[in-house]
Amino acid sequence: MKQMKRILITLMALMLLVPSVAMADHHKSAQTEAADLRSTLDQLLSEHFVLATTFMMKSYEDAPDADEVWNKLDQNAQDMTPAIASIYGDEAAAQFEEIFRGHNDYSDGFVEAAKNDDPEARKMAEEEVEEFTEEFSTFLASVTEGNLSKDTAKEVLKAHEQDVLNVFDHYVNEEYQKSYTAFREGFNRMFDISKALSSAIVTQMPDSFNGTKADTPAADLRSNMNALASEHFALAVLEMQKGFDQAEDYDFVTWAENQHTADFKAAIGSIYGEEGAAQFEKVWQQDHINAQSDVITAALEEDEEARKMAEQSLMAFSEDFGAFLGTATEGNLPQEDAVEAVWTHEEDVLQTFDHYVNEDYTATYDSFREGYAFMFGIGETLSSAVVTQMPDQFGGEVMPEEMPKTGFGGASDQGMNTWMWIAFGVIAAASAGFISIRKAKQ
Amino acid sequence: MKLDWKMYFTILGLTALVMVAYEFNAFTFWKDDSEVVRIENATQASYQETDVPEDQKEEILDGEFTVINKNGNMRSADVVKNQKQEETGITPATISIPAIDVEAAVESVGILDNGQMGVPEDPQKAGWFEPGTEPGSTGNSVIAGHVDSRTGPAVFYDLDQLEKGDEITVSDENGEEKTYVVEKLESYPMDDSPIETIFGSSDEKRLNLITCTGEFLSSIGGHADRLVVYSKLKEPTQNQEDIQPPSNVQIQGTMITWHAVREDYVAGYRVYRSQDGETFEKVASISKHERKSYTDSEASDYSYYVTTVNEEGTESMPSDPTGTK
Numbered sequence: 002m003k004q005m006k007r008i009l010i011t012l013m014a015l016m017l018l019v020p021s022v023a024m025a026d027h028h029k030s031a032q033t034e035a036a037d038l039r040s041t042l043d044q045l046l047s048e049h050f051v052l053a054t055t056f057m058m059k060s061y062e063d064a065p066d067a068d069e070v071w072n073k074l075d076q077n078a079q080d081m082t083p084a085i086a087s088i089y090g091d092e093a094a095a096q097f098e099e100i101f102r103g104h105n106d107y108s109d110g111f112v113e114a115a116k117n118d119d120p121e122a123r124k125m126a127e128e129e130v131e132e133f134t135e136e137f138s139t140f141l142a143s144v145t146e147g148n149l150s151k152d153t154a155k156e157v158l159k160a161h162e163q164d165v166l167n168v169f170d171h172y173v174n175e176e177y178q179k180s181y182t183a184f185r186e187g188f189n190r191m192f193d194i195s196k197a198l199s200s201a202i203v204t205q206m207p208d209s210f211n212g213t214k215a216d217t218p219a220a221d222l223r224s225n226m227n228a229l230a231s232e233h234f235a236l237a238v239l240e241m242q243k244g245f246d247q248a249e250d251y252d253f254v255t256w257a258e259n260q261h262t263a264d265f266k267a268a269i270g271s272i273y274g275e276e277g278a279a280q281f282e283k284v285w286q287q288d289h290i291n292a293q294s295d296v297i298t299a300a301l302e303e304d305e306e307a308r309k310m311a312e313q314s315l316m317a318f319s320e321d322f323g324a325f326l327g328t329a330t331e332g333n334l335p336q337e338d339a340v341e342a343v344w345t346h347e348e349d350v351l352q353t354f355d356h357y358v359n360e361d362y363t364a365t366y367d368s369f370r371e372g373y374a375f376m377f378g379i380g381e382t383l384s385s386a387v388v389t390q391m392p393d394q395f396g397g398e399v400m401p402e403e404m405p406k407t408g409f410g411g412a413s414d415q416g417m418n419t420w421m422w423i424a425f426g427v428i429a430a431a432s433a434g435f436i437s438i439r440k441a442k443q
Numbered sequence: 444m445k446l447d448w449k450m451y452f453t454i455l456g457l458t459a460l461v462m463v464a465y466e467f468n469a470f471t472f473w474k475d476d477s478e479v480v481r482i483e484n485a486t487q488a489s490y491q492e493t494d495v496p497e498d499q500k501e502e503i504l505d506g507e508f509t510v511i512n513k514n515g516n517m518r519s520a521d522v523v524k525n526q527k528q529e530e531t532g533i534t535p536a537t538i539s540i541p542a543i544d545v546e547a548a549v550e551s552v553g554i555l556d557n558g559q560m561g562v563p564e565d566p567q568k569a570g571w572f573e574p575g576t577e578p579g580s581t582g583n584s585v586i587a588g589h590v591d592s593r594t595g596p597a598v599f600y601d602l603d604q605l606e607k608g609d610e611i612t613v614s615d616e617n618g619e620e621k622t623y624v625v626e627k628l629e630s631y632p633m634d635d636s637p638i639e640t641i642f643g644s645s646d647e648k649r650l651n652l653i654t655c656t657g658e659f660l661s662s663i664g665g666h667a668d669r670l671v672v673y674s675k676l677k678e679p680t681q682n683q684e685d686i687q688p689p690s691n692v693q694i695q696g697t698m699i700t701w702h703a704v705r706e707d708y709v710a711g712y713r714v715y716r717s718q719d720g721e722t723f724e725k726v727a728s729i730s731k732h733e734r735k736s737y738t739d740s741e742a743s744d745y746s747y748y749v750t751t752v753n754e755e756g757t758e759s760m761p762s763d764p765t766g767t768k
Contacts, residue, residue, distance in 0.1 A: 247732055252703040255734050282696035294734035301511050
């Protein structure tokens with residue numbers, strides 16, 4: 002039975018990653034206007050999640066870098082404004098900024114409530130979140146002219162707020178495995194939200210996006226790569242900080258990293274098969290995940306020799322992984338470009354860590370944001386290479402501009418299609434998580 | 444006759460030399476091989492920074508594992524939150540330090556009106572800082588005693604002769620004992636001692652002994668420096684079955700991972716592998732602070748188990764094995 006479930010989920014995941022060719026439109030690139038919008042939202046929304054949860058943990062611990070994380074969380078919110086303005090104009094953008102920036106304040110309310118063990122304050126913060134979901138979903142429904150319905154928006158916002166709270170509450174209760182399970186779930190939900198929101202916007206104003214769609218297989222692939230790459234970066238940075246601090250939850254961040262490796266392996270497997278997946282895992286772990294941890298150990302032991310060796314490992318990884326990507330994409334992603342990109346990423350990781358060790362937190366989180374953004378460049382480059390390599394799977398070749406009009410919509414809700422996919426994705430992700438936990442417990 | 448004069452002047456000269464040496468306090472530097480480290484400007488940041496790395500790591504069990512001193516890092520993880528003190532400390536009544544023949548009564552002292560820590564009237568008694576931590580509990584317990592009285596040596600006269608590894612035992616009225624092991628000796632100028640380090644919070648169970656040291660300055664009617672002996676509670680020796688082996692040992696690709704044993708006694712882990720599932724060989728030692736994983740490109744060909752090793756070097760039973768057979 003369990004076996005069946007697992008197979009079913011694998012199939013679902015495969016379908017998510019590689020939806021049938023018939024669903025694709027003729028814009029086969031992963032770099033369409035719509036895909037770009039989705040990717041921008043991927044980045045800003047998921048970064049919001051990472052910074053919000055990080056801030057709450059750090060603030061709860063009175064960590065010296067908590068204030069800087071807060072600054073960056075606010076900066077992230079401000080960065081969304083121009084994106085909104087370019088679509089809906091300045092007035093709506095200002096309104097957006099007011100609601101969205103304001104909602105970050107509640108995270109502080111939760112932290113203070115937990116610190117002082119104050120149920121009253123907690124309740125107040127919860128009420129404020131409730132108000133925010135109401136206000137923001139109204140806003141979203143109105144600007145998208147109902148392409149994103151208020152109810153759906155509210156539901157998904159609630160789910161997101163719950164994710165953030167789950168991460169924090171479990172953290173406070175020292176249930177770290179649960180906390181990082183919630184972290185991974187909540188992180189990936191941001192990409193579902195991004196898909197829904199970008200699809201709604203694109204459907205609402207097709208002309209602004211040159212008729213391209215945000216939910217093509219190629220755009221899905223790009224978003225998937227975005228998620229895998231950026232989650233890796235977020236976890237790596239967190240792992241190295243927690244490791245350096247010898248924090249209680251350090252071993253659980255590494256656990257989350259291992260879970261992420263398994264997901265990444267599965268994604269590679271669905272494109273390049275079992276063998277490619279195994280090869281990926283080997284390269285990924287050996288001189289990479291392990292070497293990042295060696296960097297921490299070297300810092301703790303103040304061992305410069307060990308640090309140099311770890312850096313050499315990371316360089317070797319850039320070469321190996323670059324070669325792997327070059328070969329896998331059959332040169333559509335040239336090996337040297339790949340090597341350079343991977344090394345740039347490793348440098349981001351090292352810089353972020355070094356600033357942290359030197360207690361320069363402004364620089365730490367500047368590097369963090371830069372390095373985080375860079376992962377979306379990797380997502381774009383990599384997905385484009387794969388789409389060019391496998392046009393049959395991700396592009397679709399001779400296709401009409403539109404599907405024939407075979408109904409008048411009387412029996413179905415226009416917005417539903419996207420939402421079915423999202424619910425489907427969430428369920429798939431959640432049950433996969435559930436099974437992997439079950440497996441881990443066995 | 445000639446010889447006698449030679450003898451006379453030699454002795455006279457030597458005596459003079461000794462007296463001059465005494466006058467200049469040369470003996471304080473001379474008196475045996477004391478392990479006291481004198482630290483100027485202890486409260487200034489420069490000291491904190493240069494000193495921390497030295498204490499931050501320690502290699503144990505012949506360098507197999509490295510132990511990181513968590514106190515060196517005052518970051519988030521050290522914040523003590525609602526931590527319950529499971530073990531109850533004792534109110535010390537006597538202190539015994541066999542290495543320097545000290546057997547003395549201990550009385551409780553507090554803070555004097557001038558802000559100083561109090562000391563017993565009786566120079567042969569030691570004083571436990573009662574507002575602070577009880578011996579046996581987590582934190583810094585402090586006991587102070589005189590080095591000398593107006594007439595001669597007092598209870599902590601030989602404190603500077605202690606060496607790393609010597610034991611200090613305090614017991615309460617009912618005879619319940621707590622034994623500490625000396626880690627280091629440091630002296631500071633009287634008005635520039637790192638009060639926070641000596642009295643402040645710690646996530647370890649520590650006892651710090653304080654006495655006077657250095658030159659006696661008649662101008663202030665006291666000694667110039669304060670000697671602090673830092674010691675740490677000796678945890679009862681553990682048997683193999685007391686040490687928890689790691690759980691969730693798994694092979695994921697080329698990585699062998701396990702869940703940490705979240706106990707203070709852990710120094711690190713040993714990873715063993717086997718081709719036939721019967722004879723295992725040790726392939727790695729992983730310190731407590733490192734990532735709990737071991738990478739092996741041939742992981743699929745082997746089975747593995749992991750053990751926990753405590754700070755004394757005692758090894759747990761193997762974890763459940765994992766892998767091919």
